[in-house]
Amino acid sequence: MTTTSLPEQVWLPRSISEPTDAHRLLGAELEPCGHAMILHAQGRIDGYTSARWQHILDSALIATxxxxxxxxxxxxxDIDFLSLRAILAIIEHCEQGCRRRIAISVVDPRPRSIIARILTLTGLTSWLPVFADQFDALVAASATNPRP
Known part of the structure; x- marks a missing residue:
């Protein structure tokens, strides 16, 4: 595997298709961590910031x-509000990730995580696992191999 020459953390800039102040409401940093990339999102993901969220997820997949x-x-x-559409966007990016040989997981430390409950109800927990902390997500990532 080749290593990308990314700095320790990468700030994901604003896309021209999103509202001009959406970057103030939703920020993100991409952190390389061994064979994984951790996308740290902060703020609100709602209808107003949905274009920014799509851009952030697209950029994270490209970098990975x-x-x-x-x-x-x-x-x-560090997400204060997460809409159902934002969760669906993560699920949609899982499909794109599979085509690029990228496994995606979510970290949500909140008890009774809405993300975990939605994925459980839809039967998607094996496809998009949710972990309570980054350590568990990194351990699971190192135990699986999405590449052929």
Whole structure:
């Protein structure tokens, strides 16, 4: 596997398709961590910031695939509000990730996580696992191999 020349953390800039102040409401940093990338999102993900959320997820997949595939961990610890559409966007990016040989998981430390409950109800927990902390997500990522 080749290593990307990313700095320790990468700030994901604003896309031209999103509202001009959406970056103030929703921020994100991408942190390389071994064979995984951790996407740290902060703020609100709602209808107003949905274009920014799509751009953030797209950028994270591109950065992860630049290293030949691997793991993308979406950390929602610092998200104040997460719409159902935002969860669906993560699920949609799982499909894209599979095509790029990228396994995606979510970190949500909140008890009775809404993300985990939705994925359980829809039967998608084996496809998009939710972990209570980054350590568990990284351990699971190192135990699986999304590459052929």
């Amino acid at each position: 695939s630049a290293d030949g595939g691997g793991y993308l961990i979406v950390d929602t610890t």
